[in-house]
Each structure stands twice: as C-alpha cells, then as structure tokens.
Amino acid sequence: MNKTEIENKVYNDIVGRKQDAEHQADVRYYKALQNPDFEAVDKAIRASIIEKAKIEFDGGDAGQVNDKIINLKSKRDEILRSMGMTLQDIRPQYSCPLCKDTGFVGNARCSCFQNAVTKLLFENSNLSSAMTHTFKDFDCNVYDNKDFAKKLLTLGKNIVKDSKNLRGPVLLLHGKVGVGKTFFLECLSNELLNAGVAVVFMPAFELSQRLLEWHLGTLEEKNLLQQVFVDCDVLVIDDLGTEPIYQNVSLEYLQNIIDIRIMKNKLTVISTNLTSEEFLERYGDRLNSRIYMTDSALKLEIVNRDLRKDKNNGKK
Numbered sequence: 001m002n003k004t005e006i007e008n009k010v011y012n013d014i015v016g017r018k019q020d021a022e023h024q025a026d027v028r029y030y031k032a033l034q035n036p037d038f039e040a041v042d043k044a045i046r047a048s049i050i051e052k053a054k055i056e057f058d059g060g061d062a063g064q065v066n067d068k069i070i071n072l073k074s075k076r077d078e079i080l081r082s083m084g085m086t087l088q089d090i091r092p093q094y095s096c097p098l099c100k101d102t103g104f105v106g107n108a109r110c111s112c113f114q115n116a117v118t119k120l121l122f123e124n125s126n127l128s129s130a131m132t133h134t135f136k137d138f139d140c141n142v143y144d145n146k147d148f149a150k151k152l153l154t155l156g157k158n159i160v161k162d163s164k165n166l167r168g169p170v171l172l173l174h175g176k177v178g179v180g181k182t183f184f185l186e187c188l189s190n191e192l193l194n195a196g197v198a199v200v201f202m203p204a205f206e207l208s209q210r211l212l213e214w215h216l217g218t219l220e221e222k223n224l225l226q227q228v229f230v231d232c233d234v235l236v237i238d239d240l241g242t243e244p245i246y247q248n249v250s251l252e253y254l255q256n257i258i259d260i261r262i263m264k265n266k267l268t269v270i271s272t273n274l275t276s277e278e279f280l281e282r283y284g285d286r287l288n289s290r291i292y293m294t295d296s297a298l299k300l301e302i303v304n305r306d307l308r309k310d311k312n313n314g315k316k
C-alpha cells in the first residue's frame with residue numbers, strides 16, 4: 001500500500017467505528033423507549049429544551065424551565081437505573097473521545113488517526129523488530145572514506161526530505177560484503193517510516209520467495225504482492241544477487257516491478273555485492289539496462305573495510 005491508500009484505510013476504519021458506536025447507541029435507545037415511563041420523560045425533556053430555547057431567544061428568564069429540565073433528567077437517570085442502564089448506554093461510545101471517531105479535531109488530524117497511520121506503515125514495511133536504527137546511529141567515522149560517508153548520509157537525509165529529489169527513480173548501492181550497505185538501508189527505511197512514507201524493506205532472499213508466490217498464488221495473493229512491491233512509495237531491496245533465481249519467473253517479475261516503478265517515478269533502492277559485469281551475467285540485459293547501465297539510476301560504490309570484522313574484534 002502507498003501512503004494515500006494507508007490513510008484512506010485508516011480513515012474508513014475510524015468512520016466505521018463511529019457508525020458502529022452510533023448504531024449501538026440507537027439500538028439501546030430504542031430498547032429504552034419500549035419502557036413507557038422512559039418514553040414520557042424523554043419526550044418531556046426534549047419539549048422543555050425547545051421551550052428553554054424559545055424563552056432565551058425572546059430574552060426571557062429561563063430559570064424555571066431550566067430547573068424543570070434538571071428534575072426531568074434526574075428522573076430519567078432513575079428510570080434508566082431501574083432498567084439496569086445508564087445514560088452512557090444510550091449515548092454513542094466512541095473509541096476516541098478526542099475526535100468522537102471522526103478522525104479530526106477542528107481541521108487537524110486527531111492523534112488516533114496519525115497513530116493508526118504510523119502503525120500501519122510500520123506493519124507494512126517488512127522491517128524486523130530488531131531493525132530500529134536511524135541516521136542517529138550512522139557513524140561516518142567507521143568508514144575509511146569519511147567524506148563519502150558524509151555525502152551518503154546527506155543523500156539519505158535528502159531522500160527522506162523528498163524521495164523524488166533524486167536524479168532518477170533508482171538508487172543502487174554496490175560494494176563488497178560487509179561495507180555497511182544493509183545498515184545504511186536500515187537507517188534510511190526507518191527514517192522514511194518516521195517521516196510517514198510507505199516503505200517496504202525486502203531482503204533479496206525473501207524477494208525471490210515472494211516473487212515465486214506471486215507467480216503461483218491466488219488472485220488475492222497476487223493483489224497483495226502487487227501492493228507490497230509496486231504500490232509502496234519506496235521499495236528497498238537489500239543484497240540483490242544473493243537470492244536464488246527461479247528462471248523466467250522471479251526475473252520476469254522483478255523486471256516488471258522495476259519497470260512499473262520507474263514508469264511511476266517511484267523510488268527503488270537496491271544494494272548489491274555484484275559488479276556491473278556480474279550483474280549483467282546474472283540478470284541479463286533488460287534489468288541491467290534499467291539498473292546498472294542507465295543514467296536514470298544513481299549508482300554509488302561503497303568502498304570500505306569489512307565492518308563486520310571490526311565488530312567481531314570488538315572495535316566497531
């Protein structure tokens with residue numbers, strides 16, 4: 001799902017809860033009306049409220065009718081109690097008291113709306129619960145080339161500010177194993193999520209599995225995977241080149257995904273250990289021409305010592 005679709009879903013859920021709460025209250029109210037005492041006092045309260053409004057409109061003293069309303073209301077409470085009910089029962093029980101399940105407080109989005117959007121974004125992101133790093137954790141000093149690391153960090157921050165602000169819809173990070181590509185992608189994905197962008201993080205081994213499911217799945221599963229890969233605002237594919245290729249299946253789907261995303265100008269971020277020659281050999285001309293051999297992709301090579309070895313030595 002992209003962000004707009006997520007927002008629409010959340011909004012529809014909230015409005016659904018509102019209708020539900022009001023319907024439940026109506027049902028209990030009509031049930032209470034079956035009691036003639038309740039019906040009489042309810043009618044009297046409504047008549048008195050109108051009477052009070054008329055008096056106030058004419059500039060008169062509504063004190064007396066006001067006392068009457070207070071008395072009637074306490075009588076209503078009494079009748080309800082005798083029926084095992086309270087006034088709350090015949091009022092809608094909104095799940096959010098702030099916005100009364102409208103999703104808005106004034107013109108601003110209610111916090112319940114915003115929280116639900118954020119929750120759904122994270123649920124759809126496919127990031128594991130252990131992957132919580134952001135750019136705050138990105139330490140330029142662990143890179144051999146600190147200038148490059150700084151530029152990479154700035155690029156990442158610019159993407160978060162505006163994912164369309166790249167030269168092209170594809171960002172390719174290539175470099176040897178362990179130079180920090182996955183860590184950068186993890187930070188970038190979390191920053192995008194925090195900024196409310198619908199991002200999907202897809203390790204390549206999982207990608208290939210999902211593409212096979214896409215090929216073999218039911219129509220419903222196909223639609224779901226379409227949402228996962230094509231509709232998200234930013235697709236992050238980590239470690240492309242390490243996954244098994246199911247010939248003519250996963251390759252075909254991957255090509256289509258990349259083509260559609262480029263056409264829609266939606267950002268796809270890919271990391272790989274493969275050189276351009278290896279990439280061509282593995283994925284063929286069509287995908288290579290979309291990702292490696294094109295001006296519409298921003299290609300960055302990360303050259304660094306193996307950070308994982310540093311970590312194992314306890315240096316980090």
Ligand SMILES: [Zn+2]
Nearest residue numbers: 096099110112
């Ligand atoms: Zn609310």
